[in-house]
Amino acid sequence: METHKSNQNFVFNAFDLIRFAWEKKWILIILSSIAFILSIIYSLNITPRYKSDVVLFPASAVSLSKNLLETYSIPTDNRDILTFGVDDDAERMMQILHSNQIKDHIARKFDLMSHYRIDPASAYPNTQLDHKYKGNVKFRRTEYMSLEISVLDEDPQMAADIANEIAVYVDSVIRNMQQLRAAEGLAIVEKEYLLSEEEVRHLGDSLHRIRRLGILDYESQASALNTAYANALAQGNRETGEQIMKKLNILAAYGGAYVELSKKMDGEIERLKQLKVKYASAKMNANLTLPHIFIVDKAVRPERKAVPKRSVIVLVSTVSTFALALLLLLIMNNVKARS
Numbered sequence: 001m002e003t004h005k006s007n008q009n010f011v012f013n014a015f016d017l018i019r020f021a022w023e024k025k026w027i028l029i030i031l032s033s034i035a036f037i038l039s040i041i042y043s044l045n046i047t048p049r050y051k052s053d054v055v056l057f058p059a060s061a062v063s064l065s066k067n068l069l070e071t072y073s074i075p076t077d078n079r080d081i082l083t084f085g086v087d088d089d090a091e092r093m094m095q096i097l098h099s100n101q102i103k104d105h106i107a108r109k110f111d112l113m114s115h116y117r118i119d120p121a122s123a124y125p126n127t128q129l130d131h132k133y134k135g136n137v138k139f140r141r142t143e144y145m146s147l148e149i150s151v152l153d154e155d156p157q158m159a160a161d162i163a164n165e166i167a168v169y170v171d172s173v174i175r176n177m178q179q180l181r182a183a184e185g186l187a188i189v190e191k192e193y194l195l196s197e198e199e200v201r202h203l204g205d206s207l208h209r210i211r212r213l214g215i216l217d218y219e220s221q222a223s224a225l226n227t228a229y230a231n232a233l234a235q236g237n238r239e240t241g242e243q244i245m246k247k248l249n250i251l252a253a254y255g256g257a258y259v260e261l262s263k264k265m266d267g268e269i270e271r272l273k274q275l276k277v278k279y280a281s282a283k284m285n286a287n288l289t290l291p292h293i294f295i296v297d298k299a300v301r302p303e304r305k306a307v308p309k310r311s312v313i314v315l316v317s318t319v320s321t322f323a324l325a326l327l328l329l330l331i332m333n334n335v336k337a338r339s
Contacts, residue, residue, distance in 0.1 A: 019329075024329050028322055035321030039314045050156035051207070051306035052299040054149040054163045055142070056305040058089040059292045090141060093293075096170055097139045098151070105169050106162060107133065115158070146296060156302045163299035182285040189282040193275040200272055203265045210258045213250055223250055 021028060098104065107113065107129060116132045118125050136152045149166050153159035215221065226248070232241035 007109060020330065020333070021326055024326075026330065031044055031151050032322045032324045036314060037320045042317075043312070047154050048137075048305035049152045049154055050302040050303050050304075051150060051152050052156070052159040052163045053151075053297065054167045054295065054299045055146050055297040056149070056167055057146050057294040058093040059290070059294065061292060087145075090147060091146065093147060093170065093174070094139060094141065097147070097166070098174055099173075101173055102166060102169060103133055103137075106137075106165060109165060110158065110162060116137035137166070137295070149299075151299070160299040160301045161262060167293065167295060167298075171292050174200050175289050177290070179286060182282065186279075186282040186286040189275065189278050193272070193279045195207050196272040196275050200265070200268050203268060205260055207258070207265060210254050210261070213254055214247065215251060215254055215258050222248075222255065 112118075112119060112124065112133065115127055116129065118128045118132070138150045140148050140150070142148055149163050151159045151163040151166075153162065197310070228240075232238075
């Protein structure tokens with residue numbers, strides 16, 4: 001019973017609303033017509049803007065040297081220089097795309113202050129430029145994990161040029177940041193590599209001086225000389241024993257240094273081999289570059305305007321005016337009824 005009564009109230013209220021709108025039809029028609037005409041005039045005075053897009057994938061953030069040189073290292077993942085980037089790579093690139101570095105470069109290159117007709121002497125010109133730029137340049141991740149750069153502009157060719165320039169420059173920004181860090185790493189490794197080379201050279205010179213005294217292999221020589229000295233004494237060969245003793249004295253004086261230098265030499269040569277690989281890797285990272293993006297679609301000059309959608313503006317304005325006018329008439333009628 002209550003449901004039936006509620007349905008009756010709903011039908012009754014809807015019927016009353018339609019009847020009320022019919023009674024006020026001329027007011028509603030006049031107001032809606034005025035809104036229709038004004039919205040047409042307004043939409044015709046809006047400067048059309050054109051949209052151009054670039055679609056790209058970020059490259060995987062992997063080390064060139066580890067992929068191309070270090071064949072002995074155990075890989076930590078299966079990505080290489082041809083792999084598309086993952087979520088983290090896309091998020092990092094999105095952050096760079098939104099950076100002031102990109103915006104400032106585009107503003108300078110295309111003289112956006114003049115292009116957007118912003119007076120540099122006006123109040124807050126940079127704020128106006130920032131507002132215009134963010135309104136016309138958009139970045140988003142697509143459902144296919146790619147990145148889309150969209151540019152709106154009154155000049156269709158300018159829209160395409162800005163979009164393509166952003167794609168090119170974001171690659172340059174990433175490359176410059178990485179090369180700066182790689183150059184610092186190269187300087188550190190190069191310094192250690194050169195110091196290690198100098199140390200090997202110094203140890204080699206010291207060993208050469210000891211070898212000139214006749215010490216070539218301490219352990220084998222010590223064993224052989226001791227045996228020979230014992231034989232000379234057993235045979236009563238005093239002269240030979242004295243000559244052998246001189247060699248033993250030299251061996252005793254410099255043998256320890258020889259052993260110590262030999263061990264240092266072996267360790268430093270091994271260190272130098274490792275530094276040589278790191279040095280080659282650092283040089284590759286600092287001097288060689290590969291693109292950090294895969295461009296799927298370059299921006300092209302659009303043929304049709306993207307905004308404004310005049311039919312949408314007119315429709316929304318007319319319907320909104322009709323609904324607002326009807327609501328105000330209902331309120332006025334309700335106020336009169338209660339007074």
